[in-house]
Amino acid sequence: MRSNFTPFEAASRGEIRALQEQKLLGLLRKVSGNPFYRRKYEECGINPERVRSLEDLRMLPFTYKRDFQKDQTENPPFGTNLSEPLENYVRYHQTTGTTGLPLKWMDTRESWEWRGKCAAMSLWASGVRPSDVVFFPFAFGPHVAFWGLFEGTFQIGALAIAGGGWNTVQRLRSLIENQATVVCCTPTYALRMAEAAADNNIDLSKSSVRLLIHAGEPGGLVPSIQKKISEAWGATPYDYPGLTEVGAYALHCEHQRTAIHVNETEFILEVIDPTTGEPLEDGNMGEMVLTNLGRTSSPGIRFRTHDLVRVSTAQCGCGRTFRLLEGGVLGRSDDMIIIRGMNLFPSDLGNVVESCLLIGEEYQIIAYTKDGMGEVKVCVEPGKGRDPAQLCKRLERALRERFEIRIPVEAVPLNTLPRSDYKSKRFVDKRTAS
Ligand SMILES: [Zn+2]
Structure with a gap:
């Protein structure tokens, strides 16, 4: 069985850079028809066609969440970060709005499949295979995280069970009865399910669940939370990190407990000094800036995440050459x-x-x-x-x-x-x- 979901995951650094560069130039050609970025680059007096290499990406200005929020406020209902005619968009999602105005995000068929591909790479890295039964104890609403994992499960070819519209005990009964092997939920909900199981004499350690995939909260990489979840479920928890503005950018492989690989065939990672914006060498803590390469219909280009990370170039036992973020997100640059x-x-x-x-x-x-x-x-x-x-x-x-x-x-x-x-x-x- 393949150890990677896509062939480039173990490519040399040179091959990965070449692929990133090729995808970046394609993305920049496409955004010449995207009103949001066209306006942004015109305002700075920069012609994106001058970008010819990965290094040149630094010529382009950063993009902030507030830029998207302002654009959507001024250009309702969907803003102007749209590289294609509106009729091409097939999916709508929005953020919870815990840090300001909820952001809306639209996907075309192509970008939706890309989101699924990123999720599938992540699920595969965490050990999900076509023979798995993946349970989603989640009320499918406008938030994207579990939708992406649902699509990723489909791309892997595993069986997905949507457990929305049920209470916790009904979900527990269904996942046991249907021999679910993977559960996708927030770390908090994994612990709440464990409590409900104990209250109702349901022995979770006897379920078929072997993996938990966590999204929506940072706990999936926190050792003390991992310990509680694995003791309660008799299963291994993994993290699925992502941001609505750029997508699911990392893989939590079976060889790491608290570090994650950046998905470098689908994203360009920069780590910068949050005050000066200058690039930092690997090993230094700085702010993560991401450019996504496969969602050209509504891209995030040099998106300032405000998340602090530290890149390690250590070799990982899984064979992937994607760089590792030690400890995942270490804090917020706003702090x-x-x-x-x-x-x-x-x-x-x-x-x-x-x-x-x-x-x-x-x-x-x-x-x-x-x-x-x-x-x-x-x-x-x-x-x-x-x-x-x-x-x-x-x-x-x-x-x-x-x-x-x-x-x-x-x-x-x-x-x-x-x-x-x-x-x-x-x-x-x-x-x-x-
Ligand atoms: Zn690895």
Whole structure:
């Protein structure tokens, strides 16, 4: 049986670059007929035909979520990021709008098949095969994530069961009765299903489920959440990372637990300094910028994700040559703290603090404004038997060694800070807009 869904997944870096370049030039030819990008490039005085190589891509301006939102507000109902006549579009989706106006996204038959291909590559990498029975405990509405996986399941040739319109117990009974081997849902819902199973004397570990594919939330790559899910289900959880604006850009292969491969035959990845926009070498944490290559009818070109990632060029045991993102998305560039001229990320601070703490010791990073300037401090809960003053001193020293600035650390009594599985929840932003 093939280990890859598409032949290029184990190609040399040179072959991958050549393929990316060829697809990029085709994409840019097509967007000459796309009003959104035509206007954008005209405003910057840039002719996209001058882009002749991957390096030249940097000549083009970045695209932000707010650009799409503004375009859709000014050009209702669908905006102008449409490279083809409206009659060619066959699918409509929209975002939840948790960070502003919901974004609408339209697909042609061709771009929908491309979304399915990306999902199929991702499912295949996580071990889904044509013999699998894939259960979707999801009410199919306007959000795209599970629709993409549903199409990907079809392209692999596995059996898909749509479990919308049922309550949790009905879904559990159906997935057991029909011997589902894969379940696609959010990590939160996987745990809720496990609770409902326990409450109704349903033994999930005796089900045929061997894999869970998680979308919609970041928990699929968080070790503590993975542990809870695999213990409850007796199955392995995988992540399916994606963004409505660009699509499902990564593969979580069977050889990695917390790292994901960027799907580099379908996307161009750039990692930039979020302040200057300058490219960063692999190994440095920076903001992920993505260009999708197969959705030419409504593309995302140099899309600023605001997600912070770190690229590793380590070889993966699966044989794929696509670069890895260690730990997936490490934080948000919007959380960046500028303190005394230095850019700090809460996740970086968190890594230093965590390296000095024992199990059960909690912390919180608080950013605030003082006299119009950015400041940051760390609150920590020392465990039983720890000298609070000594721990604070040790943390301050470790932070100064790493960041070369003084960051105050305060001890607070045990069990006063909120507990969370997410690193992001340990960051409190009290800064006022200047
Ligand atoms: Zn791999």
